[in-house]
Amino acid sequence: MNTTRGPVIPTVTRPTSVAGAARDLVEGGARPRAGGTDIATCVEAGVTAPGPLVDLLDVPELRGVRWADDGSARIGAMTTVAELGADPLLAGAYPGLAATARALATPQIRGTATVGGNLLQRNRCTYLRNPAFDCFQTGGDSCPARSGDHLRGVVVDQGPCAAPHPSSLAVALLAYDASVAVLERGSGAEVERDLAELYDGADPTRDHVLAPGDLLVAVALPRPVPGExxxxxxxxxxxxxxxxxxxxxxxxxxxxxxxxxxxxxxxxxxxxxxxxxxxxxxxxxxxxxxxxxxxxxxxxxxxxxxxxxxxxxxxxxxxxxxxxxxxxxxxxxxxxxxxx
Structure with missing residues (x-):
């Protein structure tokens, strides 16, 4: 049974560069913290074991939208959802993404939540977030939602877990054939992969495929289409x-x-x-x-x-x-x- 819960004061490092963040993630065995809207509740509920954190708020390389000469865009993983929704250039180039950002969650969440955090958040299944239950994601060997409360669950059944992926931005970015830049722990190199490759519906143990120590750096969008x-x-x-x-x-x-x-x-x-x-x-x-x-x-x-x-x-x-x-x-x- 998942019983870890209660107030926890983790060790927090605050790097000021991507290289420093990557080093802290590897050397300390820490987790990245973006806006913190998800990880704090996960630790409190016992979904995530307490441990050291790498706070990414002071890494300027991870923030903002950068435009290439051909009009394509690269969005830093620490850019907030509110910033996406309020950017007139982004709305003109990628209106579906901007509309999604403006509708996501609540104004308070949009002002704090980040692009990377939204893409890599944990699912919202009540069994996952209740310490009285075990499931595939907490070391168990079953999905209690399948025989219990799954009213908000999947309707396209891809694998053992019945919880839908919670990221709204992932839906919009998938529609735009976006890719993600990931700094991989093993090689120390930044690699680019299709956004769809972040997720594996057949794996019930996790909500994304990044390994511990990997760092999502940015999202890349192709050149916009006039009159979309x-x-x-x-x-x-x-x-x-x-x-x-x-x-x-x-x-x-x-x-x-x-x-x-x-x-x-x-x-x-x-x-x-x-x-x-x-x-x-x-x-x-x-x-x-x-x-x-x-x-x-x-x-x-x-x-x-x-x-x-x-x-x-x-x-x-x-x-x-x-x-x-x-x-x-x-x-x-x-x-x-x-x-x-």
């Missing part, structure tokens, strides 16, 4: 509005700088699986759609086929319709389509 149409939709219950039941980000690259037919589409969803997901069948069906018009039959069929991806648990069947309806609404918002 985008929409973000988040569905949440009143009692736990901080965490979405379903989330969708739709990006449409259209001819004639946004006025003509769709030439490429990205549809990403969250709150439904152990990882954020893309819907490639629906993306293909959207090519050729015309802004301002109702969805054609091909898109409607592809929306119906989203249900074929789902394997709901006994209490998550409602999410099938919620997922389809949310994605359709986001598509219609992006297209400016008329409702039938």
């Amino acid at each position: 149409r985008a929409a973000h939709l988040r569905v949440a219950g009143r009692s736990r509005a901080e965490w979405p039941l379903v989330e969708a980000v739709v990006r449409l690259e259209c001819a004639e700088e946004g006025r003509g037919p769709v030439t490429r589409a990205s549809v990403a969803v969250g709150g439904v699986a152990r990882t954020p997901l893309r819907l490639p069948g629906l993306e293909r069906a959207l090519v050729g759609s015309v802004p301002g018009r109702a969805l054609d039959q091909g898109v409607e069929r592809a929306l119906e086929e989203v249900a074929d991806l789902c394997s709901p648990l006994p209490a998550t069947g409602y999410k099938v319709h919620l997922l389809q309806a949310s994605v359709q609404s986001a598509i219609e918002q992006a297209l400016g389509a008329r409702n039938r």
Whole structure:
């Protein structure tokens, strides 16, 4: 049984460079602390064992948005969610990401939470965060949510754990084909990998694949598309509005700088699986759609086929319709389509 809880005063180092942070993570066996909105509650609940921390707040290399000559962007892992939502250049270049950031959680959380912390946070399963229970992530050999309370659980079943991944930014960044820069403990080198590679839905023991001592440095976004149409939709219950039941980000690259037919589409969803997901069948069906018009039959069929991806648990069947309806609404918002 997971019984570690209570007030803990950890050892904290405060490096002022990426090199110093990497050194402290390796030498001290410490965990990185970003905004601290998740790790503090995890330690208090016993989800995370108490131990030394490396506070990243004083590392300027990890903050802010840097623009390349081709218009692509690199966002430091310690940039806050509020900064993303308030950046007019970012909103113009990547409107789906900016809209997601503005809708995330609460103003207080957005002002403190960071890009890296949001991508690497622990899931919100009540069994994980209750010391009376063991699960795959606390050394157990089962998922108690599967036979217990899983009303907010997965509807696309990827593996033994039934808790959806909680990152909203991961959904938007997946839609933008983003990559992440990681300073690896083993080699000491910074490597770039697709954002999707941060997550493995088949592994029930962790919420991301980074090894202890690895440091997420930045997120890289490709060159923006002129006239992109985008929409973000988040569905949440009143009692736990901080965490979405379903989330969708739709990006449409259209001819004639946004006025003509769709030439490429990205549809990403969250709150439904152990990882954020893309819907490639629906993306293909959207090519050729015309802004301002109702969805054609091909898109409607592809929306119906989203249900074929789902394997709901006994209490998550409602999410099938919620997922389809949310994605359709986001598509219609992006297209400016008329409702039938």
